[in-house]
Amino acid sequence: MPGTTVELPDRRTLAVETSGSARGKPVFLLHGTPGSRLGQAPRGALLTWMGIRLITFDRPGYGDSDRLPGRRVADGAADVAAVADALGLKEFAVVGRSGGAPHAMACAALLPDRVTRTAVLVSLAPRDAAGLDWYAGMAPANVRDHSSALDGSLTLAPSLRARSRDIRSDPYRLVAALKEEMPDSDRRMVADQGVRVMLQNNFREAMRSPDAGGWIDDVVAFNQHWGFDPADIPGPVLIWHGEDDVFCPAEHARWLAERIPRSILRIERGAAHFGVLRRLPQILPWAAR
Numbered sequence: 001m002p003g004t005t006v007e008l009p010d011r012r013t014l015a016v017e018t019s020g021s022a023r024g025k026p027v028f029l030l031h032g033t034p035g036s037r038l039g040q041a042p043r044g045a046l047l048t049w050m051g052i053r054l055i056t057f058d059r060p061g062y063g064d065s066d067r068l069p070g071r072r073v074a075d076g077a078a079d080v081a082a083v084a085d086a087l088g089l090k091e092f093a094v095v096g097r098s099g100g101a102p103h104a105m106a107c108a109a110l111l112p113d114r115v116t117r118t119a120v121l122v123s124l125a126p127r128d129a130a131g132l133d134w135y136a137g138m139a140p141a142n143v144r145d146h147s148s149a150l151d152g153s154l155t156l157a158p159s160l161r162a163r164s165r166d167i168r169s170d171p172y173r174l175v176a177a178l179k180e181e182m183p184d185s186d187r188r189m190v191a192d193q194g195v196r197v198m199l200q201n202n203f204r205e206a207m208r209s210p211d212a213g214g215w216i217d218d219v220v221a222f223n224q225h226w227g228f229d230p231a232d233i234p235g236p237v238l239i240w241h242g243e244d245d246v247f248c249p250a251e252h253a254r255w256l257a258e259r260i261p262r263s264i265l266r267i268e269r270g271a272a273h274f275g276v277l278r279r280l281p282q283i284l285p286w287a288a289r
Contacts, residue, residue: 003015003016003017003018004016005064006057006082006083006086008078008079008082009082012060012065012066012068013064013065013066014057014058014060014065014066014079014082014083015037015057015058015063015064015065016037016055016056016057016083016086016087017037017038017055017056017057018053018054018055018056018087019041019044019047019053019054019056020044020047020048020050020052020053020054021047021048021051021052021053022053023053024047024048024050024051024052024053024288025051025052025053025093025288026053026055026084026087026089026091026092026093027052027053027054027055027092027093027094027095027284027287027288028055028056028080028083028084028092028093028094028095028104028107029041029054029055029056029095029096029097029100029284030056030059030076030080030094030095030096030097030100030101030103030104031056031058031059031062031097031099031100031202031206032097032098032099032100033098033099033100033215033218033219033222034062034099034164034167034174034203034206034207034212034214034215034218035059035062035098035099035100035202035203035206036058036062036063036202036203036205036206037056037057037058037063037205038056038063038198038201038202038205039056039097039198039202040195040198040202040277040280041054041056041280042054042280042281042284046281047284050284050285050288051288052284052285052288054284055083055084055087055092057079057083058205058206058214059076059079059100059103059214059218060079060213060214060217061209061211061212061213061214061215061216061217061218062205062206062208062209062214062215063205063206063208063209063214064208065214067209067211067213067214067217068217069213069217070217071217071221072221072224072225072226072227073102073103073105073106073221073222073226073227073228074106074110074226074227074228075106075227076102076103076106076107077103077106077107077109077110077111080094080103080107080111081107081111081114084114090114091114091115091116092114092115092116093115093116093117093118093119093287093288094107094108094115094117094118094119094287095118095119095121095280095283095284095287096118096119096120096121096123097121097122097276097280098121098122098123098247098248098273098276099124099218099222101120101121101122101123101124102123102124102126102221102222102226104118104119104120105118105120105123105226105228105230105233105237105256105260106226106227106228108233108234108235108237109228109229109230109232109233110228112233112234112235115235116235117235117236117237117238117286117287117288117289118233118235118236118237118238118287119237119238119239119240119283119284119286119287120237120238120239120240120253120256121240121241121276121279121280121283122240122241122242122245122247122248122253122273122276123239123241123248123252123253123256124222124248124252125230125252125253125255125256126225126226126230127146127222127223127224127225128225129252129255129259131255132251132252132255133251134146134252136249136251137246137249137250137251138246138247138248138249139178139181139246139247140181141177141178141181142246142247144159145159145160145219146219146222146223149219149220149222149223150223152220153216153217153220156216156219156220157212157216160212160215160216160219161210161211161212161216163177163212164207164210164212164215165210167203167204167206167207168204168207168208168210171199171200171201171202171203171204171207172196172199172200172203174199174203175190175196175199175203178247181246182246182272182273182274183244183246183272185242185244185270185271185272185274185275186244186272186273186274186275189274189275189277189278190274195274195277229259230256230259230260231259231260231261233260233261233262234261234262235262236262236263236264237260237262237263237264238263238264238266238283238286238287239253239256239257239260239263239264239265239266240253240266240267240268240276240279240283241253241265241266241267241268242267242268242271242272242273242275242276243267243268243269243270243271243272244270244271244272245271245272245273246272246273247273248273250267253265253267254267
């Protein structure tokens with residue numbers, strides 16, 4: 001079942017992709033912001049060799065998934081559980097990258113009897129993280145987006161809708177617009193032809209809806225209470241971050257590691273936000289262990 005849709009109890013549908021071994025260890029990979037189920041992942045043959053069944057899906061409002069206006073980060077756990085139920089999965093690991101990472105933590109906190117391991121990659125910390133200078137080291141474009149989201153979608157939505165129109169006409173424009181703010185290691189990553197093609201396909205699929213609903217709802221959700229406390233996560237959590245990340249600064253990872261009891265923190269020097277693309281083939285086997 002490489003591609004399908006799953007109908008949820010509230011009659012929304014989610015677009016789902018599976019790859020790798022049909023009998024392998026199930027691992028959910030939750031995409032970034034903005035993003036889609038077509039984001040970067042190891043090839044199916046490599047996943048099969050690893051013994052992994054990889055599951056990706058478009059978060060509400062992205063790609064072919066119905067929007068859920070007003071959703072919180074915590075709502076992502078119910079969507080993962082519904083997809084797992086549809087696939088007949090009792091237990092599974094969850095890996096979240098960038099905007100998918102808070103949703104992975106939601107699964108770990110709210111589905112403790114089902115989530116075996118969690119990997120949190122280049123994640124933000126909660127907006128109300130005590131003692132954290134939330135904007136320190138963050139690129140100006142992200143500061144503007146997150147600041148605009150503090151009053152909900154009223155200020156944020158027009159900006160993201162205009163940018164989503166540009167991305168639909170040229171899916172690489174999002175990365176091109178951010179290049180001026182990227183550290184050198186990220187610029188080298190996105191200059192790779194394979195990464196470039198993947199990002200184009202990913203963003204093209206993410207922006208299929210003209211209202212940019214997934215993007216808007218993600219950013220608003222990150223800037224409200226998440227609906228759970230990362231300190232309540234019981235299982236093992238791997239936290240990976242690039243030291244030079246300017247989109248989700250590394251201090252956010254340090255804060256999370258201090259808060260989550262059974263966490264392993266790995267901060268890589270010389271890497272930044274897109275450096276996680278190189279590390280995913282090592283992280284997925286850890287999650288599947």
